[in-house]
Amino acid sequence: MSLVSSAIAMAMAMEDTLELDCSVYSNNTTTTTSPTEHDYGCNRQNWPPIVDWEALAGHDEFKDLIESMMDDGGLNFNLFPSEAVDVVEGGSSNSESADMMAVDDETNNDDCKGLRLVHLLIAAAEALTGVNKSRDLARVILVRLKELVSPTDGTNMERLAAYFTEALQCLLEGTGGVHPKNLIGNGPQRDEQHHQADVLAAFQLLQDMSPYVKFGHFTANQAILEAVSHDRRVHIVDYDIMEGIQWASLMQALVSRKDGPPAPHLRITAISRGGSGSGRRSIGTIQETGRRLIAFAASIGQPFSFHQCRLDSDETFRPSALKLVRGEALVVNCMLHLPHFNHRSPDSLASFLSGAKTLTPRIVTMVEEEVGPIGEGGFVGRFLDTLHHYSALYDSLEAGFPMHSRTRALVERVFLGPRISVSLARIYRARGDDDSNSGGSSGEWLATSGLRAVPISFANHCQAKLLLGLFNDGYRVEELANNKIALGWKSRRLLSASVWTPSDSDFQHPDRCGL
Amino acid sequence: MFQHKKPSTMNSHDRPMCVQGDSGLVLTTDPKPRLRWTVELHERFVDAVTQLGGPDKATPKTIMRVMGVKGLTLYHLKSHLQKFRLGKQPHKEFNDHSIKDASSLELQRNTASSSNIMARSMNEMQMEVQRRLHEQLEVQRHLQLRIEAQGKYMQSILEKACQTLAGESMASGSYKANIGSQGLPDMGVMKDFGSPLNFPSFQDLNIFGGDQLDLQHNMERPQLDGFMQNNDNICLGKKRTSPYSGSGKSPLIWSDDLRLQDLGTTPSCLGPQDHDPFKSADQIQISRPSMDRSGADIDSISDIYETKPPLQGGGDSMGEKKFEASVKLEKPSPRRAPLPTDRMNPMINAGAMPQGRNSPFG
Numbered sequence: 001m002s003l004v005s006s007a008i009a010m011a012m013a014m015e016d017t018l019e020l021d022c023s024v025y026s027n028n029t030t031t032t033t034s035p036t037e038h039d040y041g042c043n044r045q046n047w048p049p050i051v052d053w054e055a056l057a058g059h060d061e062f063k064d065l066i067e068s069m070m071d072d073g074g075l076n077f078n079l080f081p082s083e084a085v086d087v088v089e090g091g092s093s094n095s096e097s098a099d100m101m102a103v104d105d106e107t108n109n110d111d112c113k114g115l116r117l118v119h120l121l122i123a124a125a126e127a128l129t130g131v132n133k134s135r136d137l138a139r140v141i142l143v144r145l146k147e148l149v150s151p152t153d154g155t156n157m158e159r160l161a162a163y164f165t166e167a168l169q170c171l172l173e174g175t176g177g178v179h180p181k182n183l184i185g186n187g188p189q190r191d192e193q194h195h196q197a198d199v200l201a202a203f204q205l206l207q208d209m210s211p212y213v214k215f216g217h218f219t220a221n222q223a224i225l226e227a228v229s230h231d232r233r234v235h236i237v238d239y240d241i242m243e244g245i246q247w248a249s250l251m252q253a254l255v256s257r258k259d260g261p262p263a264p265h266l267r268i269t270a271i272s273r274g275g276s277g278s279g280r281r282s283i284g285t286i287q288e289t290g291r292r293l294i295a296f297a298a299s300i301g302q303p304f305s306f307h308q309c310r311l312d313s314d315e316t317f318r319p320s321a322l323k324l325v326r327g328e329a330l331v332v333n334c335m336l337h338l339p340h341f342n343h344r345s346p347d348s349l350a351s352f353l354s355g356a357k358t359l360t361p362r363i364v365t366m367v368e369e370e371v372g373p374i375g376e377g378g379f380v381g382r383f384l385d386t387l388h389h390y391s392a393l394y395d396s397l398e399a400g401f402p403m404h405s406r407t408r409a410l411v412e413r414v415f416l417g418p419r420i421s422v423s424l425a426r427i428y429r430a431r432g433d434d435d436s437n438s439g440g441s442s443g444e445w446l447a448t449s450g451l452r453a454v455p456i457s458f459a460n461h462c463q464a465k466l467l468l469g470l471f472n473d474g475y476r477v478e479e480l481a482n483n484k485i486a487l488g489w490k491s492r493r494l495l496s497a498s499v500w501t502p503s504d505s506d507f508q509h510p511d512r513c514g515l
Numbered sequence: 516m517f518q519h520k521k522p523s524t525m526n527s528h529d530r531p532m533c534v535q536g537d538s539g540l541v542l543t544t545d546p547k548p549r550l551r552w553t554v555e556l557h558e559r560f561v562d563a564v565t566q567l568g569g570p571d572k573a574t575p576k577t578i579m580r581v582m583g584v585k586g587l588t589l590y591h592l593k594s595h596l597q598k599f600r601l602g603k604q605p606h607k608e609f610n611d612h613s614i615k616d617a618s619s620l621e622l623q624r625n626t627a628s629s630s631n632i633m634a635r636s637m638n639e640m641q642m643e644v645q646r647r648l649h650e651q652l653e654v655q656r657h658l659q660l661r662i663e664a665q666g667k668y669m670q671s672i673l674e675k676a677c678q679t680l681a682g683e684s685m686a687s688g689s690y691k692a693n694i695g696s697q698g699l700p701d702m703g704v705m706k707d708f709g710s711p712l713n714f715p716s717f718q719d720l721n722i723f724g725g726d727q728l729d730l731q732h733n734m735e736r737p738q739l740d741g742f743m744q745n746n747d748n749i750c751l752g753k754k755r756t757s758p759y760s761g762s763g764k765s766p767l768i769w770s771d772d773l774r775l776q777d778l779g780t781t782p783s784c785l786g787p788q789d790h791d792p793f794k795s796a797d798q799i800q801i802s803r804p805s806m807d808r809s810g811a812d813i814d815s816i817s818d819i820y821e822t823k824p825p826l827q828g829g830g831d832s833m834g835e836k837k838f839e840a841s842v843k844l845e846k847p848s849p850r851r852a853p854l855p856t857d858r859m860n861p862m863i864n865a866g867a868m869p870q871g872r873n874s875p876f877g
Contacts, residue, residue, distance in 0.1 A: 200676050204669060218661060248668030249661035256660065292675070296668055458647065462654045 113148075114157035120145050121161060121387065122380060124168050129379040129428070135172060142169050151417065152409045156394040159412060164387060167421040171428050202414035203243070203339055205407055209400050211471045212393075212495060215487045216337055216367035217246040218467060219497035222460040224331050225253050227363045227507065230260040233328035234267065237309070237361075239352055240340045241270040244289040246333070251293075251302040265303040268293065269322060271352065272308050283308070311348070317355040330361040336368040337495050339415045353446065362507055363454055364500040366446065370486055370493040382427040390420055392492035400472045451500040453483030454507070461485060550591045559584065560595065570600045 120141055127138035142165055151162040207213045228234045234254075236247075247268060255263050270286045290306035297304035309321050324330070334353070356364065372385040393416065397408050447453070461477065464485055468475040478486045484498035501507045541551040552560070563581040567573035575592035 196676060197680060200673060204673065207665075207669070214662070214665070217665070218658070221661070243672055245665060245668060245672075249664045252660055252664035253657065256657075288675075292668070292671060296671060300664075459650055459654050462651050463658050466651075466655055466658055 110155050110157075114155065117145070117148065117157055117161040118387065120148075121164055121168070122384065124165075125380045125383040128168065128172060138168070138172055142172065151413065152406075156391065156398055159409065160387070160390055160394050163390075163412070163417040163420045164424070166417070167424040170421060171424060198410065199414055202411045206339055206411050206415060207245075209397055209408070209411070211467050211475060211487065212338060212396075213245070214467055215464060216335055216495060216497055218249065219456070219460055219464055219485065220333060220335070220365035220367060220499075221246065221250040221253065222463055223363060223365055223454065223456065223497075223499040224250060224333070225257065226457055226460070227331065227454070227501075228264065228329045229257070231264055231329040232261045233265045233325060234331065235269065235325065235328040236267070236331045236333055237269045237271065237322065237356065239271050239332075239334045239349075240336075241268070241286060241289055242335075242340060243285075244268075244270075244293045246335065247293055248296055251297055251300060251304070255300050255302050263302055265305075266297070267305050267307065267325070267328065269307040269309050271317070272310050283310075311352075316348070317352040319355040319359050322359065324359070330359055332356040332359075332361045332364040334364065334366040334368075336366070338369075338419060350445070354449065357450060357502060360502050360505060362501065362505070364446065364451060365497070366500070367495065367497045370488075370496045379427060383424065386420070386423050386427065388492060389494070390416060392489045393494060396472065396474060396489040396494070399474050446498075446500050450503050452503045453481060454499040454501050455482045456485055456497075456499060550587075552595060556584070560592075560599070564596070564599065570596065 124138050124141040124145065126132070127134050127141060145161060145165040146169075149158045149162040149165060151159055151166075153159070224234075224236070238246075241247075247266075251266065254266060270289065272286045273282045286308055290308070293306055294304060307323060311317055332353075334349075336349070353364075369389070371382075372388065394408075394412070397411065398405075401408060456479070461479070464477045464487070468477055468487070474490050476488050476490075478488050478493065480486050480493075480496060481498070483500065484496055486493045486496040488494055541553055541556075542549065559582055560578065563578045564570050564573045566581055567577050573596065575589045575596055578592050578596065579587055579589060
C-alpha cells in the first residue's frame with residue numbers, strides 16, 4: 001500500500017526530529033510521567049510545521065484511515081496497534097514504539113495520546129484550510145477529536161485539545177467568522193454566559209497562580225512611574241481597563257514616591273466600546289471600575305479622577321473626545337494580554353494607537369502576547385504556533401499547581417478557552433495574508449509608525465525578575481530589545497511588555513528611576 | 516594605613532643612578548638632585564591627600580605634616596600636588612562620592628599607581644555593584660507594597676461582588692436555594708483567599724470566619740484562638756485526609772454548604788461531612804453545571820492558598836503583627852500565592868522585605 005510506505009517514509013523523516021533533545025516542555029508534568037529523554041517527539045517544538053500530507057494520496061484513502069481510526073478502540077490501551085491504524089497519526093509513534101518503547105506503558109501512554117491529539121488537530125486544521133481542503137474531512141476529524149477529549153478531564157494536552165477542537169468547530173460552522181457575542185460562551189458549554197462570580201474567581205486565580213497578569217501590570221507601571229517622576233499631573237488613557245487592577249499598585253507607588261512632587265494628581269480615562277449590547281455592558285463595568293478606583297484612591301490618599309471615553313460604533317478612536325489638561329503628562333496604556341478579552345479587531349487597536357500618537361503622550365506602554373515567528377506556515381503554521389503557546393501556558397499553570405486541575409480548568413474555561421477561539425478566529429480570518437496585524441505584534445507596528453523605544457530600566461527589569469522568582473522556576477524574563485522584556489515559560493515566550501515614546505518627543509529616560 | 520615599605524630593592528634595579536637617602540627618599544644623582552616619586556611614596560602622598568579631604572582641600576604644608584617624610588620639601592609637594600590635581604580631573608567625581616567609603620579609600624590609593632586603569636575600573640565596578648544592590652533592595656521593598664496594593668484592590672472587588680450576590684439572593688427569598696443557583700461558592704472560594712476577615716456580611720456566620728482563618732493560616736496562628744473556636748468544631752483544616760478530595764479543605768469551598776446546614780445550628784454538626792458535600796456538590800457547583808462535578812474531583816481552590824506551611828513560616832512575622840493590629844486586614848497577595856519559602860527567606864533575611872511589609876498599608 002503506497003499509503004503505508006509513504007507514511008513510514010514520513011515516520012522515518014520524523015524520527016530525526018524526534019531524536020532531538022525534547023526536554024523542555026513536555027506536555028506532561030504530572031507525577032505519573034517521568035521526564036525522560038525519550039519524549040517520543042512529544043515536544044512540539046521540534047514538530048515539523050506542516051505535516052506532509054502531499055505524500056499521502058487523495059481523500060478516499062484518507063477516509064479509510066479515518067475509519068480505521070474510529071475503530072481504534074481506545075487510544076489509551078492500544079500502544080502497539082497495527083500499522084495501518086497508526087499511520088495517519090504519524091507512523092512515528094508506531095515505529096518508535098515498536099523499537100524504543102520501554103516497558104512502561106503508562107508514561108508513554110499520555111505522551112502518545114498527546115501526540116495523537118496534536119496530529120489530529122493539525123490534520124483538522126489542514127483539512128480546513130490546506131491544499132486538500134475538505135470540510136467533510138475536517139468535520140470527521142473533529143468528531144473524532146471530540147470523542148477523545150474533554151475540557152475538564154485529562155491531561156493538559158487533552159483539555160487544550162478540547163478547546164482547540166471547539167474553536168475549529170466554530171470556524172468550520174461559522175464559515176470563518178466568529179461573532180464576538182458568542183465568544184464568551186464559546187467553550188464547550190456554548191450556551192452559557194459566564195457568571196460574574198466565575199469570572200472574578202478565575203481572574204483572581206489567574207493572578208495568583210501565575211505571574212502572567214502582574215508581570216504586565218508592574219512592568220508598565222514602573223515605566224510610567226519613571227516617566228512621570230517629576231510631574232504633578234498625570235493622565236493615563238487606558239485602552240481596556242477591565243477591573244482596573246493595574247492602577248491599584250500604581251497609585252500606591254505614586255503615593256509613596258520619594259523624589260519628585262509627592263502624590264501627583266492622577267487622572268485615568270478608560271476607553272469604552274461604543275455600540276449597543278456589549279457596549280452597554282462594558283460601560284456599566286467601566287463605571288463600576290471607576291467607582292472602585294475612586295474609593296481605593298481615597299483610601300490611600302491619592303488625588304484621583306476618573307473619566308470615560310467612548311469609541312465610535314465602528315470602534316475608531318477620536319482623540320478629540322479626550323479631555324486633556326495642560327501641563328499633564330499623558331500616558332497611553334495598552335494591555336492586550338490575558339485576561340483581556342481581546343476581541344477587538346486589529347483595526348480598532350490600530351486606530352486607537354494612531355490616534356493616541358497624535359496626542360504626543362509622554363510614553364506608551366504596551367503588553368501583549370508573544371507569537372512565534374510568522375513563517376510561511378499559513379493558517380496551519382500559525383495554528384501550531386497558537387497550540388504551542390497555549391500549551392506552554394497550560395504547562396506553566398500546571399507546574400505551579402499540579403494537583404489543582406479543577407481550578408485550572410476553571411481558569412481555562414473562563415479565560416483561556418475563549419481566548420483560544422478568538423486567536424484562532426483571527427488567524428483564520430487573516431489566512432492568506434502574509435504579514436497582517438494578527439500575525440505581527442503591535443509592538444512592531446508601533447516601532448514602524450513613529451514611536452521610538454524607551455529603555456526598560458534596571459529597576460524595572462529587576463522587579464520583573466523578582467516577581468517571577470515568587471513563582472515557579474520555569475518562568476523567566478527575557479530582554480527582547482532595550483525597551484521590551486518578555487515573560488516566558490521554559491523556552492516559550494508568553495508575554496511581552498514594551499515602552500515607547502513618540503519619536504519627536506524630547507522625553508529622556510531619567511537616569512535614576514523614580515522609585 | 517601608611518605602608519612603610521622599603522623602596523630600595525625595586526628602584527635600585529631600575530635606576531642605578533638613584534641613591535636612597537636615610538629617610539627612604541630616592542634621589543637622583545644628577546647635579547641637581549631631584550626627587551623620584553616612587554610608587555610607595557606616591558601612595559603615601561595619596562593617603563595623606565585623602566586624609567586631608569582631597570586634592571583640593573589639601574595643601575603642601577599639611578601634606579608634608581601628615582606624611583611626615585623627612586627630606587620632603589614644600590616645593591616637592593607643591594609641584595606634585597599640582598600634577599596630581601590635574602591628573603585626577605577625569606576621575607575626580609568618583610573620589611568625591613566615595614570619600615567616605617572606607618573601601619574606596621583603598622582603591623584610591625592605587626589610582627595613581629601603575630595599575631591606574633584597572634584600579635579605576637575596579638572602583639567604578641564596586642560602586643556600580645553597590646548601587647545596583649541598593650536599587651535591588653529598593654525594588655524588592657516596593658514590589659512587596661505594590662503586590663499588597665493590588666491584593667487589597669482585588670479584595671474590594673470580591674467584597675463588592677459578594678455583597679451584590681448576597682443581596683440578590685437575600686432579596687429573592689430563599690437564601691439556600693439561591694446561593695446554590697448563583698454560583699456563590701465561587702465567591703466563597705475567593706473569599707477564602709481574599710481577605711480573611713473582610714466580609715462583614717458573613718462574619719456573623721462564625722463558621723465562615725473560622726474557616727477562612729483556618730484556611731489561610733493552617734494551624735499555626737496561636738493569636739487567632741479567638742477566631743478559632745469554631746474551627747475546633749469544624750476541624751476542617753485538620754481533615755487533610757478527607758475522603759472526598761484528599762484535602763480536608765474541600766468542604767470549605769462549598770461554604771454555602773456550611774451555611775445551608777448550619778444556619779441556626781451549631782458548627783459542630785458539620786462534623787460528619789462525608790455526605791453533605793457530595794449532595795450539595797450536585798446542586799452547587801463551582802462552575803457551570805455541565806462541568807463534571809463529582810465530589811472526588813473537587814480539588815479545592817483553597818488548596819492553592821492553604822498550601823505550604825513553609826510559606827506561612829516565612830510570612831508569619833509580618834502576618835502576626837498585622838493581625839494584632841486590626842481585625843480588618845488586607846492580606847498581602849504574596850502570602851496567598853504559593854511562594855516557596857526558600858525564595859522568600861533570603862529576601863526576609865536581607866532585611867528588605869519585612870520593612871516593606873510592616874509598613875502599614877492603606
